[in-house]
Each structure stands twice: as C-alpha cells, then as structure tokens.
Amino acid sequence: MTGDRTWDLAVQPTPLHLRTSQFNVANRWTDELGWTLPSVYSSIASEHAALRNACTMSDLTALATYSLRGADVGSYLNRLAGGTAGTVKVGASRRAVMCDDRGGLIAEGVVMRADTADWKLTLPVRCLDWLTLSARGFDCDIEDVSDHVCAFAVEGPSSCAALLAAGFAGLEALRPGGVRQLKVGSAGVTVMRRSATGGLGYEVRCAVSDALFVFDRTRRGAELFRPVLAGEQVRSLARLEAGHCRLRTDYESALIAREVDRRSPLELGLGHLVNLDVGPFTGKAALVRQKREGAHRALVGIELDGASLPEGRLLSMSTEIVGRISSLGWSPARKRIIGLADVRAASLGVNRQLSATGSDGRPVSARIVPRPFYVCPNAHRTPPDAH
Amino acid sequence: MTQPNNSFDVAIVGGGHNGLVAAALLSKAGQRVVLCEASSRLGSATTATTLLPGMRVPQCAHVVSGFPMALIRKLKLKRHGLAILQKNMPRVALDPDGRHIPLGSSLKASREAIFHWSSRDAEAWSKFSAKLDALTAAVTPLYRGQAPQLMPEAFSDKLAWIRHYVRERRRGRSSFQDLLKLMPSNVADFLDLALETDLLKGALALEASLGSYHGPSAPGSMFYWSWQRASEASGRGGALQVEGGPAGLTDALASAATSTGAELRVSSPVASIMVQNERTTGIVLENGDEIAAPCVISTISPKTTYLDLVGAGELDAGLVRDIENIRMRGTSAKVNLALKQLPAFAKADETLLAGRLLLAPGLMDVERASNGQKYGALPHLPVMEVTIPSVLDESLTPEGRHVLSATIPFVPFEVDGGWDTAAGKLSQQVIKTLGEYAPDLPDLIMAQETLTPPEIESRCGIEKADWHQGEIAFDQALMMRPTPQLANNNGPLKGLFVGGAGSHPGGGLTGRPAVNAADAALHYIKEQRR
Numbered sequence: 001m002t003g004d005r006t007w008d009l010a011v012q013p014t015p016l017h018l019r020t021s022q023f024n025v026a027n028r029w030t031d032e033l034g035w036t037l038p039s040v041y042s043s044i045a046s047e048h049a050a051l052r053n054a055c056t057m058s059d060l061t062a063l064a065t066y067s068l069r070g071a072d073v074g075s076y077l078n079r080l081a082g083g084t085a086g087t088v089k090v091g092a093s094r095r096a097v098m099c100d101d102r103g104g105l106i107a108e109g110v111v112m113r114a115d116t117a118d119w120k121l122t123l124p125v126r127c128l129d130w131l132t133l134s135a136r137g138f139d140c141d142i143e144d145v146s147d148h149v150c151a152f153a154v155e156g157p158s159s160c161a162a163l164l165a166a167g168f169a170g171l172e173a174l175r176p177g178g179v180r181q182l183k184v185g186s187a188g189v190t191v192m193r194r195s196a197t198g199g200l201g202y203e204v205r206c207a208v209s210d211a212l213f214v215f216d217r218t219r220r221g222a223e224l225f226r227p228v229l230a231g232e233q234v235r236s237l238a239r240l241e242a243g244h245c246r247l248r249t250d251y252e253s254a255l256i257a258r259e260v261d262r263r264s265p266l267e268l269g270l271g272h273l274v275n276l277d278v279g280p281f282t283g284k285a286a287l288v289r290q291k292r293e294g295a296h297r298a299l300v301g302i303e304l305d306g307a308s309l310p311e312g313r314l315l316s317m318s319t320e321i322v323g324r325i326s327s328l329g330w331s332p333a334r335k336r337i338i339g340l341a342d343v344r345a346a347s348l349g350v351n352r353q354l355s356a357t358g359s360d361g362r363p364v365s366a367r368i369v370p371r372p373f374y375v376c377p378n379a380h381r382t383p384p385d386a387h
Numbered sequence: 388m389t390q391p392n393n394s395f396d397v398a399i400v401g402g403g404h405n406g407l408v409a410a411a412l413l414s415k416a417g418q419r420v421v422l423c424e425a426s427s428r429l430g431s432a433t434t435a436t437t438l439l440p441g442m443r444v445p446q447c448a449h450v451v452s453g454f455p456m457a458l459i460r461k462l463k464l465k466r467h468g469l470a471i472l473q474k475n476m477p478r479v480a481l482d483p484d485g486r487h488i489p490l491g492s493s494l495k496a497s498r499e500a501i502f503h504w505s506s507r508d509a510e511a512w513s514k515f516s517a518k519l520d521a522l523t524a525a526v527t528p529l530y531r532g533q534a535p536q537l538m539p540e541a542f543s544d545k546l547a548w549i550r551h552y553v554r555e556r557r558r559g560r561s562s563f564q565d566l567l568k569l570m571p572s573n574v575a576d577f578l579d580l581a582l583e584t585d586l587l588k589g590a591l592a593l594e595a596s597l598g599s600y601h602g603p604s605a606p607g608s609m610f611y612w613s614w615q616r617a618s619e620a621s622g623r624g625g626a627l628q629v630e631g632g633p634a635g636l637t638d639a640l641a642s643a644a645t646s647t648g649a650e651l652r653v654s655s656p657v658a659s660i661m662v663q664n665e666r667t668t669g670i671v672l673e674n675g676d677e678i679a680a681p682c683v684i685s686t687i688s689p690k691t692t693y694l695d696l697v698g699a700g701e702l703d704a705g706l707v708r709d710i711e712n713i714r715m716r717g718t719s720a721k722v723n724l725a726l727k728q729l730p731a732f733a734k735a736d737e738t739l740l741a742g743r744l745l746l747a748p749g750l751m752d753v754e755r756a757s758n759g760q761k762y763g764a765l766p767h768l769p770v771m772e773v774t775i776p777s778v779l780d781e782s783l784t785p786e787g788r789h790v791l792s793a794t795i796p797f798v799p800f801e802v803d804g805g806w807d808t809a810a811g812k813l814s815q816q817v818i819k820t821l822g823e824y825a826p827d828l829p830d831l832i833m834a835q836e837t838l839t840p841p842e843i844e845s846r847c848g849i850e851k852a853d854w855h856q857g858e859i860a861f862d863q864a865l866m867m868r869p870t871p872q873l874a875n876n877n878g879p880l881k882g883l884f885v886g887g888a889g890s891h892p893g894g895g896l897t898g899r900p901a902v903n904a905a906d907a908a909l910h911y912i913k914e915q916r917r
C-alpha cells in the first residue's frame with residue numbers, strides 16, 4: 001500500500017492504516033519519522049489500563065528498519081554500536097547504541113537476528129548515510145527495508161496468552177529478547193519478545209503485503225483477551241514509566257543535535273550498552289575519556305509532588321538552576337508525576353531538594369529517584385504467567 | 388611467525404625522500420629501523436631515468452626545493468656524497484624573442500630586464516617583491532616545525548599564537564591588512580593589480596600553480612603560492628640543484644641511513660599495518676612476512692595509510708569519512724628529452740639556462756591551460772617549467788650532450804579518449820611549444836620519455852600523481868592536515884605516525900613531514916620506555 005503511494009503526500013499511511021483509522025475513535029493523530037500514527041485511540045486512561053492489566057496492540061511501523069547482509073555483519077555491528085551489537089546470537093536480539101566519533105549518541109536501536117544470515121537493525125531515526133559510511137572496510141550490505149516491513153506490537157501481561165490463542169504456537173518458550181520465525185496462516189512472521197514499555201510484550205513483523213491479514217488474524221484470534229489498540233501517547237507514557245530515554249524527547253541524535261544538546265550514552269544512563277574493554281568502535285576513545293574524566297551531565301528519573309504538571313521545565317536547587325526536565329507525565333502505575341531530567345552531574349546525590357515551577361507559579365518539590373518507575377515481574381519470566 | 392630479525396623499534400613504509408629522512412634521523416638517534424619500499428628502487432619521485440646509455444635525467448622531480456640546509460648538516464649528507472651545484476636556483480621568465488626576465492635573487496637584474504618591457508613594472512618591481520616576501524614571511528613560521536594547535540592547551544603553544552600575532556602586528560596596519568586580504572584571494576587579481584607585463588605575469592602565475600590543481604584565478608591560489616614560497620624560504624638554501632639530480636639527495640640519504648644501521652628493503656610492498664588495542668604493533672608485507680615494531684611511520688598518503696593499510700574498521704566512522712574526503716588529484720606530467728647539444732634559446736647564455744625556465748606567454752595562457760583538465764582535456768597550449776640540469780651537472784651526460792626535463796601542470800589524470808592516443812599528443816604539443824622558444828630543439832632530440840599522471844603513479848610510486856599526497860588548500864593545511872583529527876601526529880592509533888607529503892607542511896622535496904614524524908616518534912618511544 002505504501003509502495004504505490006496513492007495517498008496524499010502529507011499523510012504517509014502505514015500498512016495498517018486501514019485498521020488504525022477504523023479504530024481511532026478519538027481521531028487524534030501524530031506522526032513519527034513521517035508516518036501517520038494514531039496518537040490516542042479512545043482515552044489514555046483506558047489504553048494504559050489495558051496495557052498494564054490486559055493486552056494492547058499498536059502499530060510499530062514508525063521505525064527505520066535496515067537489513068544487513070554479508071560476511072562481516074557481526075564485526076560491522078560491533079564497530080558501529082558500542083562493541084556489543086554484533087554479538088547477538090541467532091534467535092536473539094539486543095539493544096544497541098550508536099555513537100558518533102565524539103561519543104554523542106546517534107540513536108538507540110535493536111539488533112535482531114532471526115537466522116544466521118538475517119540481521120535486522122531497527123532505529124527510531126533514518127541514518128542510512130551513517131550506516132553506509134560505517135560499512136567502509138566491511139563486507140556488509142545495508143538496505144533500508146522500512147517500506148517493506150510491517151511491524152506491530154502486542155503488549156501487556158496477557159499478550160503471550162493472546163498470541164498463543166491467535167495461533168503463534170510455541171511463544172511461551174521464547175525468552176526475553178528471543179526472536180522466532182513462525183507461520184500465521186500462509187504468512188511468514190518474525191516475533192521478537194521485547195517491549196519498551198517495561199512489561200511483557202512482543203513485536204510481530206511481516207511483509208507489507210501480509211500486514212492486514214496478520215494483524216486481523218491476531219486481533220480476532222486473541223478476541224478472548226480483548227486486545228485494545230494503544231496509541232503513541234500511551235506508549236510514550238509507558239516508555240517513560242519503564243525509564244527509557246526517548247529520541248527527540250530526552251535526547252537529540254548527535255547527527256543533528258546542536259552542540260549543547262549532544263549527549264553520550266554514559267550521560268543518558270545507557271553505559272551498559274557499550275563495552276569499553278573490547279576492540280575499536282566508533283566513539284570508543286571519546287567515551288573512554290569521558291568515563292575517565294567523569295560526565296558533566298546525567299539523565300535521571302524524578303518524581304514530583306502534587307497532581308498537576310508543572311509549568312516550567314527548569315529544575316533548580318535552592319536558587320541555582322541545575323537542569324531541565326525533558327519528559328513528564330502522570331504515571332497511573334505510580335500514582336505520581338514522574339519524569340526524566342537532564343541535570344548537572346554536580347547536583348546528583350541523595351537528599352537533594354530540587355524544585356520546579358508549578359502551574360500556580362509556586363515551587364513544586366522534586367526528588368531524584370532510581371529508574372525504572374514501573375517493573376513488571378512477568379516481563380522477565382519464561383514462560384510468562386498468562387492472565 | 389615473527390623471525391628474530393624481523394623485529395625493530397621503528398618500521399617505515401615508503402622509500403621516498405621522506406621515508407629516507409625518517410630512517411636516517413631515527414637510526415641516527417639509536418633506533419633499530421627498517422624501511423620497506425614497494426618498488427625496486429628507493430627515492431620515488433627523485434629517481435633518475437636513463438634515456439640513452441650515459442644520459443640520465445631526473446624522471447619526476449627535477450629540483451630540490453626547500454630541503455633544509457640544517458638537515459643536510461645534521462645528517463652529514465655531504466659526507467655521504469651529496470654535492471650541491473647551485474643554491475637558490477633562479478627562475479627565468481623565458482621569452483621566444485630573447486627578452487628574458489631573470490627572477491632570481493638579484494632585484495637589480497630583474498628590474499633591468501623588466502625595463503625592456505615596461506618602465507612602470509620596473510619601478511613597481513621592488514615594491515611588488517617586498518609585498519610578496521612579506522606574505523611569505525608571514526606564513527614561513529607556520530610552515531616550519533609542527534603545525535600550530537587549533538586549541539592550544541600548553542602554555543608554550545598558546546604563546547606561539549601570541550608571538551605570531553605580535554609579529555604580524557609589528558609590521559604595521561597595512562601589511563597586516565594585506566595579509567588578511569591576500570591570503571584567501573587569487574594570484575591572477577594580485578598580479579593584474581600590480582603589473583602589466585604579460586610575460587612576467589605569466590611566469591609568476593606558472594610558478595604559483597606548479598603542483599596545484601587550480602589555475603591562477605582560483606580563490607585561495609595566493610595561499611598556495613605563499614606556502615610554496617615559504618617552503619623554499621625556510622630551507623635557507625632555496626631551490627637546490629644537486630649533482631645527479633634529486634636522486635643525488637636520496638642516494639645520500641640512503642647512505643646516511645644505512646651507515647647508522649637502518650635496514651632499507653626494496654621490492655617489499657607493505658600490505659597492512661597491524662593494530663592491537665588501538666596501538667600499532669608492526670607491519671605485514673604483501674608476501675606475508677610480519678615485521679614487529681611498536682612504532683610505524685608511514686610516508687605514503689594518509690588516505691592509503693589509514694583506509695587500506697590500517698583499515699577503516701579500526702577507526703571511528705566519522706574519521707573515515709574525513710579521510711575519504713581528502714582531495715587527492717595530481718595533474719602534472721613530465722616530458723624528458725635527451726639532446727644532441729644545448730638548444731639555441733634566443734639570447735640565452737648558460738647561466739640563464741641553468742635556472743628554472745618558465746614557459747608561459749601570459750597570465751591568461753596559464754589560466755586557459757588550467758581549464759581543460761577539469762573536464763578531462765589536455766591543455767591546448769601547455770605551459771611548463773623546464774630545467775636543463777646538464778648545463779651544470781656533468782655527471783648526467785657525455786661532454787656536449789644535454790638532457791632537458793619539463794614539468795607540465797594541468798594535465799588530467801584521466802583524459803578523454805584514453806592515454807593511449809593522448810600521450811603522443813601531449814609530447815608533440817610540448818615539443819612544439821619548446822620549438823617556439825628554441826627552433827632547433829625538435830631536431831636535437833635523441834631520445835624522449837613522456838610520463839602521464841597515471842605513469843607517474845605507476846612508475847614513480849606517487850599516488851594519484853599528487854605532488855602533495857593531498858591538495859594544499861586552506862582546508863587541508865596546517866592543523867587541518869591531513870585531517871583535524873590526525874594533525875601533528877596526534878591520531879587515534881598510538882605508535883602510528885604519518886610523515887609523507889600528505890602531512891604538514893606538505894609536498895616538495897623538503898623532508899619536513901618526515902622530520903616532524905620522526906620527532907613525534909622519538910617522543911613516543913621515550914614515553915613508552917619511561
């Protein structure tokens with residue numbers, strides 16, 4: 001459907017647009033990487049409740065998907081992303097961070113490997129130029145397959161049971177991060193057990209031509225579990241609850257960021273995704289230096305008092321401004337206002353009394369708290385408990 | 388397997404003059420040095436070619452411009468056979484009718500010759516030369532030694548900037564203004580504003596463009612010219628003529644290097660530079676031999692060094708992009724002739740013919756010659772720098788016979804219709820042009836050799852036939868040479884140094900890039916031993 005572009009250019013429908021528009025009662029839309037996606041289908045509260053207590057489905061097309069082929073894909077990915085991205089085993093996936101030479105985070109993505117020769121890299125940003133540049137010296141062909149792959153997520157505590165009911169046989173044995181190829185009817189699908197929302201969840205990928213068939217079949221097969229369609233807003237909130245930093249909200253890609261907005265994985269709390277002890281990768285020297293000298297900034301989780309979102313985005317400590325809140329939201333899971341803030345490293349520490357400016361102009365007190373804000377135990381169990 | 392005799396302190400890649408300078412300096416400093424050259428001869432650009440038995444001519448480079456006299460003394464090159472036949476080799480604006488203008492060290496002689504063309508220019512000459520010299524003097528301190536730091540941290544580096552600024556300030560407002568105004572501008576405008584004699588302007592424009600991709604009207608060509616002049620000015624001896632041609636210099640360097648124990652291996656192309664944990668550990672030859680050395684100096688182009696010998700995968704991707712973007716495009720060809728006798732240039736005596744003869748009728752002729760190469764065409768009327776080294780150098784030819792060497796700028800690397808037919812056309816045009824200056828010359832030719840840019844690459848080992856292993860322009864000079872990340876041998880890989888023409892300060896037979904690299908390498912070795 002996207003191939004022949006019969007739609008007006010201003011709206012770039014995803015392969016699931018017929019369904020997403022059908023169910024979008026609120027008729028609220030947003031765009032990601034140019035794709036048109038529902039922002040809210042019905043209400044944030046109901047979608048969130050379904051996500052945390054039952055099962056939701058969401059259109060995931062708004063990701064750039066790259067297919068990698070060649071003898072050196074593994075070493076290519078290691079060099080590209082933190083020295084670790086290429087260590088993915090067949091049938092597995094892992095998060096990966098790409099940095100530029102100066103250690104600035106370009107994007108956080110996921111590498112998945114359905115079989116020996118089938119590597120896919122999904123990213124929240126298009127950067128074929130950078131990927132191709134990085135391939136110099138490696139036997140690795142990169143192709144942007146975003147227009148040919150349809151992806152949707154099935155998330156929530158009962159998502160495994162829902163998918164099993166829909167005919168995704170054997171999913172209960174899939175470990176966190178695992179990737180498996182299945183048949184749904186005649187369509188081949190790839191399922192990855194991974195969700196950015198902090199809970200149990202699966203990503204389902206299939207060819208664009210099979211998109212509606214697979215989606216419908218899943219939704220109908222899982223009818224018993226009443227899957228609710230979840231829009232971008234609720235997914236965004238869920239990712240905040242899970243403590244994930246988000247591109248364009250909490251950080252800007254180093255390829256386009258202004259100097260002051262550049263952030264390294266160490267500053268964003270993604271240090272565990274780079275391995276400074278292994279062979280060369282882009283940005284290693286800069287990160288080693290930053291680690292030695294200490295980062296100047298840190299992205300931290302915060303909790304605010306009160307129930308209304310503060311007006312200002314600046315965080316201060318006594319009279320001094322120490323940072324900026326990059327994302328905020330009322331967390332139904334935590335029953336609090338939570339957020340992520342980019343603060344000066346010097347102001348980190350326990351018992352720091354921070355404050356933001358409330359909607360009435362008065363200071364609202366804020367605390368630095370550990371991330372994530374929401375933990376779901378069955379996200380890590382295999383098999384996950386079905387509700 | 389690493390054999391015991393394949394373990395050294397320093398391994399040098401490339402046996403051009405820079406590689407030899409590095410080898411001589413480091414072995415003199417007590418390091419165990421091995422140098423590996425791909426071809427069967429050392430010297431690359433300096434090698435002499437035998438046109439006929441007993442008649443030798445410098446194959447590629449024909450004068451030694453800017454090799455520091457101090458380095459000659461330090462390496463005791465005279466004891467190793469170096470004989471300098473002339474220093475500050477003068478240039479001559481050659482005129483078919485004999486009204487030549489010598490552009491040597493004597494202002495008076497130039498002025499008198501110019502007077503035959505234009506009294507106005509004769510009067511303006513001293514002032515013009517002074518302005519040019521001031522410009523050269525302003526960049527000379529930047530030319531010598533390491534490039535200045537962009538963001539100096541050490542006090543001494545900060546002081547260097549201040550000193551430089553103060554020095555320029557002291558020359559007064561108008562000269563400071565000139566510097567800022569002229570550096571980014573072009574040679575053609577500068578000449579047109581100051582002079583009216585076309586022959587003079589043509590010769591100067593040709594001098595300014597030798598080794599450059601651009602013609603005299605290109606923005607930034609003034610910087611290139613000043614930079615080239617600085618290379619001669621900082622050598623103290625200017626352009627040198629050496630007995631045996633520039634090969635005399637590299638022979639002496641090779642002898643100096645071997646005398647202190649350096650091992651010079653020819654026919655040993657290097658296939659890769661070994662890197663472990665961001666440190667070099669040695670080199671691998673194409674035949675598979677491994678040579679262990681904690682310190683590697685590469686004098687081949689930085690582009691090939693990093694992308695091919697080290698491999699892009701060892702580097703940050705952004706650095707790879709920057710290295711890939713280094714502009715490397717050589718546009719010089721050579722025509723070498725063996726002559727029965729000295730050709731009859733009108734009213735030219737031997738003293739005049741011993742200089743560097745600039746054959747360019749006018750400024751626009753140089754500009755026009757520079758145009759075609761951008762589109763793969765040969766210049767219609769080639770301009771050229773000619774030397775007849777046998778006038779002073781008896782070692783090159785039998786009594787009475789002579790050899791002539793012509794460097795022709797603005798010849799495209801890839802020519803429309805291929806070199807098979809174009810090479811003959813080029814040499815015809817060159818000989819025809821020479822015949823306009825010395826009518827008997829075409830009949831005196833006993834043997835000839837034309838080197839197209841691709842042949843300069845394949846036969847002399849000069850990559851892309853690029854004079855500088857990467858264009859000299861503002862964005863590829865000083866602390867941006869070869870790229871900002873690699874400047875001053877401060878690259879990401881410990882123990883790897885680049886010391887060929889592709890590093891600061893650039894090409895020409897100056898040996899300076901190698902001196903800088905050898906300094907940096909010695910510093911590194913000392914630090915490692917501590």
Ligand SMILES: Cc1cc2nc3c(=O)[nH]c(=O)nc-3n(C[C@H](O)[C@H](O)[C@H](O)COP(=O)(O)OP(=O)(O)OC[C@H]3O[C@@H](n4cnc5c(N)ncnc54)[C@H](O)[C@@H]3O)c2cc1C
Nearest residue numbers: 401403404405425431432448449450657848888894895896
């Ligand atoms: C046509 C022409 C005329 C010139 N005329 C003059 C002149 O008159 N005066 C002047 O001062 N300058 C002149 N130059 C410039 C001068 O020749 C160069 O700047 C100079 O040669 C640079 O020396 P180098 O040692 O840095 O590198 P190069 O001379 O390029 O030497 C590099 C060496 O490395 C070798 N090599 C390459 N790859 C490998 C490998 N993988 N393993 C081992 N060895 C390898 C090559 O064979 C070569 O010998 C001229 C240049 C050209 C093209």
